[in-house]
Amino acid sequence: xxxxxxxxxxxxxxxxxxxxxxxxxxxxxxxxxxxxxxxxxxxxxxxxxxxxxxxxxxxxxxxxxxxxxxxxxxxxxxxxxxxxxxxxxxxxxxxxxxxxxxxxxxxxxxxxxxxxxxxxxxxxxxxxxxxxxxxxxxxxxxxxxxxxxxxxxxxxxxxxxxxxxxxxxxxxxxxxxxxxxxxxxxxxxxxxxxxxxxxxxxxxxxxxxxxxxxxxxxxxxxxxxxxxxxxxxxxxxxxxxxxxxxxxxxxxxxxxxxxxxxxxxxxxxxxxxxxxxxxxxxxxxxxxxxxxxxxxxxxxxxxxxxxxxxxxxxxxxxxxxxxxxxxxxxxxxxxxxxxxxxxxxxxxxxxxxxxxxxxxxxx
Numbered sequence: 357x358x359x360x361x362x363x364x365x366x367x368x369x370x371x372x373x374x375x376x377x378x379x380x381x382x383x384x385x386x387x388x389x390x391x392x393x394x395x396x397x398x399x400x401x402x403x404x405x406x407x408x409x410x411x412x413x414x415x416x417x418x419x420x421x422x423x424x425x426x427x428x429x430x431x432x433x434x435x436x437x438x439x440x441x442x443x444x445x446x447x448x449x450x451x452x453x454x455x456x457x458x459x460x461x462x463x464x465x466x467x468x469x470x471x472x473x474x475x476x477x478x479x480x481x482x483x484x485x486x487x488x489x490x491x492x493x494x495x496x497x498x499x500x501x502x503x504x505x506x507x508x509x510x511x512x513x514x515x516x517x518x519x520x521x522x523x524x525x526x527x528x529x530x531x532x533x534x535x536x537x538x539x540x541x542x543x544x545x546x547x548x549x550x551x552x553x554x555x556x557x558x559x560x561x562x563x564x565x566x567x568x569x570x571x572x573x574x575x576x577x578x579x580x581x582x583x584x585x586x587x588x589x590x591x592x593x594x595x596x597x598x599x600x601x602x603x604x605x606x607x608x609x610x611x612x613x614x615x616x617x618x619x620x621x622x623x624x625x626x627x628x629x630x631x632x633x634x635x636x637x638x639x640x641x642x643x644x645x646x647x648x649x650x651x652x653x654x655x656x657x658x659x660x661x662x663x664x665x666x667x668x669x670x671x672x673x674x675x676x677x678x679x680x681x682x683x684x685x686x687x688x689x690x691x692x693x694x695x696x697x698x699x700x701x702x703x704x705x706x707x708x709x710x711x712x713x714x715x716x717x718x719x
Contacts (some may be wrong), residue, residue, distance in 0.1 A: 360709060360716055363389035363438040364503040365427045365459070366445035368396050370410050370546040371469050374698035375442050376401070380416035383641050384706060387419060389437050391427040399424055410548050415559060428455060435462035440714050442701050444469040446546075460506035465714050467705045468510040469697055471565075474573065477585035481510045482515070482642075483700070484707045485633025485647050486524050486575050494713055496584035505717065511704055513569040514544055514696030515598060518609040518688045520574045521648060521671045523592075525631040526624060527578070530616030531592040535682065536570060537610045538596065541603040541659070544692045549604065570596035606659030607692045612682040621676055621684070625650055628673065640706040642699060644670040657689040668694030669703065 362379060366372045367390035379387035391397075396404040398642045402420040409415055425434055427445060434441065443456055443466050452472035459466045473479045478497040480490040494507045501507070512520075523531060540563060542548070542555050549556055571594045577588040592613075601608075619627075628648040635643035646664035650673050651657055657672035665672055668691035676686040688694055708714045 357384070358716060359386040360384060360439040361386055361388045361437065363391065363434050363441040365391045365434075365441050365443040365455075367401065367424070367444050368392040368404050368408075369444060370543060371444040371589055371693060371697045373405065373411050374693045375407065375444060375701065376419050377411050377413055377416060378698055378702050380418060380700070383463050384709065385702075387422070389425065389434055390419065390422050391425040391430060391434055394426050394429070396424045397426040397429075408490070431458045431462055434667060435459060435464035438464065439716050440465040440467060440705065442467050442469065442698070444698070445604065452612070454503070454597060456508050458465045460501055460508050461503060463505040464501055465506060465708070466508045467701050468508060469701050470510070471569065473508050473510050473512065474512070476508070479508050479510055481512050481573065481576050482704055482707070483512055483521065483577055484635045484643075484703050485631075486521060488634040488707060488711070490581065491708065491711060491713060493581050493584070493586060501608070504518070505715070509704060509708060511697070511700045512573050513566070514690075514692040515540060515570045515607055515609075516573050517575075517671065517690040517692070517696040517700065518607045519611045520577065521690075522628065522673050522688050523574075523613065525627040525648070526613075526615070526619065529574060529619045532614045532616050533593040533682075534614075536594060538566075538570060538598045539601045539603070539608040539610075540566070540598060541605050541607055541692050542600065543605050544607065544696075546598065549602075551680070555600065555602050558602060563598045563600055565630040566598040566638065567596045570594070603659045605691055606663035607690055607696060608657075608659060609688040610685070611688055612679055612685045614682045618683050624676060635703055635707060638707070638710050640668070640703060640710060642669060642703040642706055646670060648673065650674065650676070653668065657687065659689060663688055663691040666708065667699070671695065
């Protein structure tokens, strides 16, 4: 098949680098354009990331010689070169909102890893297995922006991927409340141990803005479209505490949950095993065959052992058991820069292409 031409905006940061690696050999997408800040513009990609390449694999050959463009100054040029862009820039939120809208208004679809547009009422925030129907808001957004092709779609925060997918197939029992403690890898801050030695043998009990995201974003994902806006769900009530821990990749969550109609543990495990979302139905290239995995071993899932499950795109659970104050408790795990960031963005782009929201227009 003819591949979609893809640009990466913010391609020199950690998530941008992950996007670059995921484009290497992708069956649908061809990386043609990389943009970053003015200080990287004009350099080859290899020169721009020299000394700060954070991935475990080498820079893909197809990316090395791409000349980096200016993410802000070259919007029109980039929009004319690609079918869509991934956006993973490190800027102030108001600047990101303005930049992403410039690309959208230049008739370039934007799949964003950033948080800036997550609460824009007509911007879908999609976990592809959980709320693919929210893509139906795109025509309303295009009407607001005055575009024919351009739009913005965002992925959710990496922290909620470690527990919200596990709760999703259990909503039929009426989730009343959930308490979540997340233990988040340093790559979520765009760091490695070499660049953040203070995290070795350490734990920081604070990640700015993360707890609010963890409590509120699932409610938008579980919300509904009404009058051209996404209205967030009123339930369940979620309280969260988020900690940074000395792990390279993989966010772990300790989850406590109470139901209106309490299921058995056997029902919960069966629901997890049986769950399939739209990406599995469509057999999208990046979709895990089995989205939710449950481990019976008492010491699993572990970040080091299980974060790469199904290419880092699956979510793992373990230690499901009764609780003294909630109905049940369990542990969840997801790879934060794959399922939680760039990989989730790639899967969202595949879904948008498969469902006809992005077409090939560039020759």
